[in-house]
Amino acid sequence: MDVSYEQVVDILKSERVEIEDIAKLAYDLQKPYIPDLTLKEAIDSVKCVLSKREVMNAIMVGAELDSSARENRMKNKTLQAIIEEDAGLFGVDEIVALSICNVYGSIALTNFGYIDKIKPGIIGVLNGDQSRCNVFMDDIVGAIAASAASRLAHRH
Amino acid sequence: MDVSYEQVVDILKSERVEIEDIAKLAYDLQKPYIPDLTLKEAIDSVKCVLSKREVMNAIMVGAELDSSARENRMKNKTLQAIIEEDAGLFGVDEIVALSICNVYGSIALTNFGYIDKIKPGIIGVLNGDQSRCNVFMDDIVGAIAASAASRLAHRH
Amino acid sequence: MDVSYEQVVDILKSERVEIEDIAKLAYDLQKPYIPDLTLKEAIDSVKCVLSKREVMNAIMVGAELDSSARENRMKNKTLQAIIEEDAGLFGVDEIVALSICNVYGSIALTNFGYIDKIKPGIIGVLNGDQSRCNVFMDDIVGAIAASAASRLAHRH
Amino acid sequence: MDVSYEQVVDILKSERVEIEDIAKLAYDLQKPYIPDLTLKEAIDSVKCVLSKREVMNAIMVGAELDSSARENRMKNKTLQAIIEEDAGLFGVDEIVALSICNVYGSIALTNFGYIDKIKPGIIGVLNGDQSRCNVFMDDIVGAIAASAASRLAHRH
Numbered sequence: 001m002d003v004s005y006e007q008v009v010d011i012l013k014s015e016r017v018e019i020e021d022i023a024k025l026a027y028d029l030q031k032p033y034i035p036d037l038t039l040k041e042a043i044d045s046v047k048c049v050l051s052k053r054e055v056m057n058a059i060m061v062g063a064e065l066d067s068s069a070r071e072n073r074m075k076n077k078t079l080q081a082i083i084e085e086d087a088g089l090f091g092v093d094e095i096v097a098l099s100i101c102n103v104y105g106s107i108a109l110t111n112f113g114y115i116d117k118i119k120p121g122i123i124g125v126l127n128g129d130q131s132r133c134n135v136f137m138d139d140i141v142g143a144i145a146a147s148a149a150s151r152l153a154h155r156h
Numbered sequence: 157m158d159v160s161y162e163q164v165v166d167i168l169k170s171e172r173v174e175i176e177d178i179a180k181l182a183y184d185l186q187k188p189y190i191p192d193l194t195l196k197e198a199i200d201s202v203k204c205v206l207s208k209r210e211v212m213n214a215i216m217v218g219a220e221l222d223s224s225a226r227e228n229r230m231k232n233k234t235l236q237a238i239i240e241e242d243a244g245l246f247g248v249d250e251i252v253a254l255s256i257c258n259v260y261g262s263i264a265l266t267n268f269g270y271i272d273k274i275k276p277g278i279i280g281v282l283n284g285d286q287s288r289c290n291v292f293m294d295d296i297v298g299a300i301a302a303s304a305a306s307r308l309a310h311r312h
Numbered sequence: 313m314d315v316s317y318e319q320v321v322d323i324l325k326s327e328r329v330e331i332e333d334i335a336k337l338a339y340d341l342q343k344p345y346i347p348d349l350t351l352k353e354a355i356d357s358v359k360c361v362l363s364k365r366e367v368m369n370a371i372m373v374g375a376e377l378d379s380s381a382r383e384n385r386m387k388n389k390t391l392q393a394i395i396e397e398d399a400g401l402f403g404v405d406e407i408v409a410l411s412i413c414n415v416y417g418s419i420a421l422t423n424f425g426y427i428d429k430i431k432p433g434i435i436g437v438l439n440g441d442q443s444r445c446n447v448f449m450d451d452i453v454g455a456i457a458a459s460a461a462s463r464l465a466h467r468h
Numbered sequence: 469m470d471v472s473y474e475q476v477v478d479i480l481k482s483e484r485v486e487i488e489d490i491a492k493l494a495y496d497l498q499k500p501y502i503p504d505l506t507l508k509e510a511i512d513s514v515k516c517v518l519s520k521r522e523v524m525n526a527i528m529v530g531a532e533l534d535s536s537a538r539e540n541r542m543k544n545k546t547l548q549a550i551i552e553e554d555a556g557l558f559g560v561d562e563i564v565a566l567s568i569c570n571v572y573g574s575i576a577l578t579n580f581g582y583i584d585k586i587k588p589g590i591i592g593v594l595n596g597d598q599s600r601c602n603v604f605m606d607d608i609v610g611a612i613a614a615s616a617a618s619r620l621a622h623r624h
Binding site for chain 1: 365411415417418466
Binding site: 001002003007011053054057058060061063064065067068071073074075076078079081082085087089090091092095096099 | 157158159163167209210213214216217219220221223224227229230231232234235237238241243245246247248251252255
């Protein structure tokens, strides 16, 4: 069994994330280095990242864990509590996100670290939303944006 | 909120994994290089690995995902199916496991790759158990053993 | 300035490594899972891995460090001595090699760990050659083979 | 043969990097989260990171490659040129640096990405120094600071 691109886009939508939101992050990361970069190119780069199996699997796992915590479906109540309070030292969220960046080389990794600290655009929105748990999704979105930006850097 | 060492040992037990099982793997990996190595030292090394926060968090997440798949509790039925069939190209299981090895350096990483391929001892038991889903747990056990072995290598 | 594919093949040749040697390792790794795999496909996969910039850069750095140690050109004589004796806990050689595998996902990482331990074919030849320093090259060759095998797995 | 802590401090000094410079970066990274943090604690954390074998080996390799490029001692003139122009897509410098962060978990990795982009303090000085090649050293210094900061986060 394999996940489809459409399913992954639907998962992102249900997590309130649009491809354009991620593309804007990638665009802002890369614009200083590629002056004639267009948002359209950033969107295409995000779509390309989203079509990789490793990336799709990471998105599914992150979304499952977030929704499981959100709906109080976790069996392990300690894990449930750690994810609910978004403990800064949890680490597994970044690990899953970094597996996306790894595929796109060291620029993706440093871009991710930067974006994870600055929390621009949709990442800030996800991170600041106190009403629902987004522990994995904000890191995953950052990793996709960082990877799409790295892809643009390597292609230009 | 933080997880305790005792909780983690209990999670492993409920996944049918004893510390001694993991220690035997670490012992077998390192014995050729440290002729006077004892099983007691391998057990102590495993206990030390198990007391690291990154490791405890990875164990909790892996066990939660395995039990969730096992009990058909996953919301995403595609992910449920991928984990049930233990798709060889899934990859997130190895990613979570590798986050354990990373802490213990490159010897832990190569030991993990070896053990993941050979599937000795308890890993073979977990992997061959058709009656229940162990997609994450067999990789996590391999990573703990590989890390405990690397720890022994660096200390001797 | 960028390195060319031809330069990289020449560097490998000067380190006594042929593309076919690496392809044989990838073929042996993947044959059990892809019964109709041909050596030609494995060769094409190795060529594809060798044309990635990250991979070419890693090869250049590894070969430079090996030849520098071999010709006693290192400024830091402690580093020179560590590389000459191929200290098992050095670790930087595996790090450079793992940067190749990262691009090809977790199967490449576990394949590398396996091959690094077993030392089949050309890796055993490089590793056993007491007459010249191959600290980085044997790990790099293993990483290319592991990555080419992972690429085959994902494509079939 | 093993390198000593004193040798590593001397290498950093010869690259014009003092422990206090690195500690200031770690302090600035962590101060917002630990209000009563002192520079003394940051210095102790840097010293602790510097005493790890993986870290010492990475420093030696990075300094050797930088000085080799600087003194035009590289055999591979393409590599020499790539390092001299500090090509943004080279990647091996970040790889060696990331091997330091890996030991200290995902917070070290994201801290490194941030610092690598912002280039505060001594990293900006190294990076802006047109008179000598610092391709590896600025990333290594960033990685040590990021790791020391992560260590402080986990201990407080």
